[in-house]
Amino acid sequence: MADHNQQIAHFENICRAHGLKMTHQRLEIFHTLVRSSEHPSAETLYKMLEKKLPTLSLDTVYRTLATFVELGLVKRVETPGSQARFEAKIEQHHHFFCDQCGQLIDFTWHSFDEVQLPDSIESIGTIRDKNVVIHGVCNHCQNSDSD
Amino acid sequence: MADHNQQIAHFENICRAHGLKMTHQRLEIFHTLVRSSEHPSAETLYKMLEKKLPTLSLDTVYRTLATFVELGLVKRVETPGSQARFEAKIEQHHHFFCDQCGQLIDFTWHSFDEVQLPDSIESIGTIRDKNVVIHGVCNHCQNSDSD
DNA sequence: TTAACTGCAAAACATTTGCACAACC
DNA sequence: GGTTGTGCAAATGTTTTGCAGTTAA
Numbered sequence: 001m002a003d004h005n006q007q008i009a010h011f012e013n014i015c016r017a018h019g020l021k022m023t024h025q026r027l028e029i030f031h032t033l034v035r036s037s038e039h040p041s042a043e044t045l046y047k048m049l050e051k052k053l054p055t056l057s058l059d060t061v062y063r064t065l066a067t068f069v070e071l072g073l074v075k076r077v078e079t080p081g082s083q084a085r086f087e088a089k090i091e092q093h094h095h096f097f098c099d100q101c102g103q104l105i106d107f108t109w110h111s112f113d114e115v116q117l118p119d120s121i122e123s124i125g126t127i128r129d130k131n132v133v134i135h136g137v138c139n140h141c142q143n144s145d146s147d
Numbered sequence: 148m149a150d151h152n153q154q155i156a157h158f159e160n161i162c163r164a165h166g167l168k169m170t171h172q173r174l175e176i177f178h179t180l181v182r183s184s185e186h187p188s189a190e191t192l193y194k195m196l197e198k199k200l201p202t203l204s205l206d207t208v209y210r211t212l213a214t215f216v217e218l219g220l221v222k223r224v225e226t227p228g229s230q231a232r233f234e235a236k237i238e239q240h241h242h243f244f245c246d247q248c249g250q251l252i253d254f255t256w257h258s259f260d261e262v263q264l265p266d267s268i269e270s271i272g273t274i275r276d277k278n279v280v281i282h283g284v285c286n287h288c289q290n291s292d293s294d
Numbered sequence: 295t296t297a298a299c300t301g302c303a304a305a306a307c308a309t310t311t312g313c314a315c316a317a318c319c
Numbered sequence: 320g321g322t323t324g325t326g327c328a329a330a331t332g333t334t335t336t337g338c339a340g341t342t343a344a
Binding site: 168169170171188189190205206209210213229230231 | 307308309310311317318319
Binding site for chain 2: 076078079080096098099105107109111117118120121123124125126127128129130131132133134135136137138139141142
């Protein structure tokens with residue numbers, strides 16, 4: 001929780017540094033994303049916020065997310081689904097994708113993060129980021145298969 | 148090249164086993180995908196084939212790819228782009244994505260493939276597949292930055 | 295005040311679907 | 320011959336854009 005406040009302070013600084021206005025919508029969208037662990041789509045975020053911001057429009061959510069991605073405050077997560085999904089998590093982490101329910105679960109794997117890539121890979125180009133993506137079936141789905 | 152023929156034989160067997168007809172379109176789409184290393188989208192495939200199959204329609208490409216994915220003959224590649232991209236490569240491999248030109252480069256990393264995942268990850272669920280995705284800038288883009 | 299932001303509506307883009315004809319087995 | 324597949328066109332779903340009114344600095 002304390003982490004979130006720090007992240008929000010960072011968010012406000014970045015916006016100020018780029019001359020972006022601190023609107024109600026931007027603040028709420030960022031708050032919601034930081035506090036969520038479900039990697040929501042634009043539409044999911046819109047639904048999460050419709051009680052709090054009844055006049056919010058879906059295109060504002062799309063525009064706001066695009067702005068955040070450009071500033072590096074938010075990442076677009078690559079998934080098999082047709083809708084783009086987003087996360088505001090900063091720390092290096094990886095994803096487990098449940099092929100059955102579509103849930104994305106974050107995990108950390110420090111020994112992977114620190115491993116040096118083989119030269120054959122390093123020589124492809126300049127590496128910015130390396131991530132592990134696991135596909136499988138989460139425990140919840142596994143257990144409810146007995147219907 | 149020889150590998151491709153084997154893969155195409157496998158493709159024909161699978162189709163037969165599932166009662167699927169061996170149409171000109173399916174054969175050509177699969178051939179093109181097997182021989183390509185660019186992980187094309189449905190639209191790219193359609194353009195690659197329009198000289199050879201002038202009456203081919205884009206929706207047939209979509210339908211055919213969906214069928215192949217269902218049969219496990221083709222994989223949908225997860226990319227940041229808005230169009231889905233596909234590959235017919237069978238061997239375990241990983242992807243380098245160039246953030247600048249959007250090119251996807253395959254690489255192998257056997258010591259990663261063989262590593263046992265930490266228990267904390269194994270306990271999330273049943274793992275079907277684990278892949279590394281690297282983001283960066285490929286050598287080609289790096290070198291042409293001097294314009 | 296004024297430049298940037300939002301909401302609305304419409305457009306653009308990617309993908310899917312219904313139907314009638316054509317092609318495979 | 321009968322079933323499955325294809326092409327056409329239209330529908331659907333997701334994301335983007337133009338514009339005029341609204342809001343933060």
